[in-house]
Amino acid sequence: EEDTELAEQDGREPCARWMRGVPGTPGFDGIPGRDGREGREGEKGDIGDP
Secondary structure, three states: OHHHHHHHHOOOOOOHHHHOOOOOOOOEOOEOOEEOOOOEEOOOOOOOOO
16 A cells, blocks of 8 residues: 555554554654544544544
8 A cells, every 4th residue: 555655664563554544543653643534643642634
């Protein structure tokens, strides 16, 4: 999957929910939460789409 490849290129462990594009995915390893579809970073580590 492209999302997995992009995550690996960034040196990040892909999160299953992030890969499925679920908004509000919790952050992991200190990385801000993301919205899997838009690739947006959340304002807080545990919020993907405030």
